[in-house]
Amino acid sequence: MKNMKRNYNFNPGPAALPLEVLEEAQQQFVAYGGGGMSIMEMSHRSPAVERMVAETEELFKRLIGLPDSYRILFMGGGASMQFGLIPMNFLKEGQTAHYILSGSFSDKAYSEARAVGNAVVAASSKEAKWRLLPDTANLSIGEDAAYVHITTNNTIEGSQFGYIPDTNGVPLIGDMTSDIMSRKLDFSRFAMFYAGAQKNLGPAGVTVAAIHESLLAACSDRIPTIMKYSTYADNDSLYNTPPVHSLYMTKLVLEWTERLGGVAAMERLSQEKAALLYGVIDASDGFYQGVIEQPYRSSMNVTWRMKDEALERQLIAAAEDLGIEGLAGHRSVGGLRASIYNAVSLEACEALADLMTDFQRTRG
Structure with a gap:
């Protein structure tokens, strides 16, 4: 493998993975941790997998700089599933979800919220064909606001917020799929943020969601169990069988990130x-x-x-x-x-x- 010529990979996702991570995973592929089988074959209830998941959560929190008041959840379905789960969990009857539109994926998130309940546009640059970012200095947020949603980096268009907008105390939820782990931010400004792993965190198949305990407590109890964030938190992301190997690869990428500084x-x-x-x-x-x-x-x-x-x-x-x-x-x-x-x-x-x-x- 050391002598194999590898292409330069500028794909948007699934995206490049560190070579040393791939080599480390290759070494453990057949028998993980000396356990006599691949981690893909192990029960997600086994001590080895439970330990791996817990270590991955702690490593992510340490790298990002999150306090214990946040839970890290490992889920499937990509960011696109989060577009629907967020309003299902947090948009109650009589409330309004507010969306900052800055690109195609934020527009999709807004459309999914409208399918669930009442959602409005707090700011938008759609008329400018996404060539710039909307002005968020004076967001229009009503008293009935359930949350404000923002996409911090627009993968398709190539734009990025350089700051976190002030939402005047309304919970801020961020889609950070394409810039998570790439820059230091005050993550305490977010009540929740989430990211598909296939850009900066690992291979496709895992979505990481970080949720403050105050927002977690507000999850709806009128939706199916598998769709509740509280279910994932109560079961340490192991309520059902997770994409174990992709999660293991995510752990290796986080360790690589830490080694590099x-x-x-x-x-x-x-x-x-x-x-x-x-x-x-x-x-x-x-x-x-x-x-x-x-x-x-x-x-x-x-x-x-x-x-x-x-x-x-x-x-x-x-x-x-x-x-x-x-x-x-x-x-x-x-x-x-x-x-x-x-x-x-x-x-x-x-x-x-x-x-x-x-x-x-x-x-x-």
């Missing part, structure tokens, strides 16, 4: 990688055109366009010839995108920057 180190690296790629775009005299206005650019998902789609396809083909994968923009918007999550190396970004510079010199 934790969230602070990831933030420094993210800034360096993003500055490198945006630098090429901005210095290209319009050959490459950034999609998002500069103050709102993401440090996780770099998006850009070229003068025509034919040229964009040529760049993608040239990249694939060099073992650089995942540059095609989301099917709903087209263009180009480089997802530079924590496991994407600076070396990979340098290779992409060199390609873009050479491509402009020969095709510009």
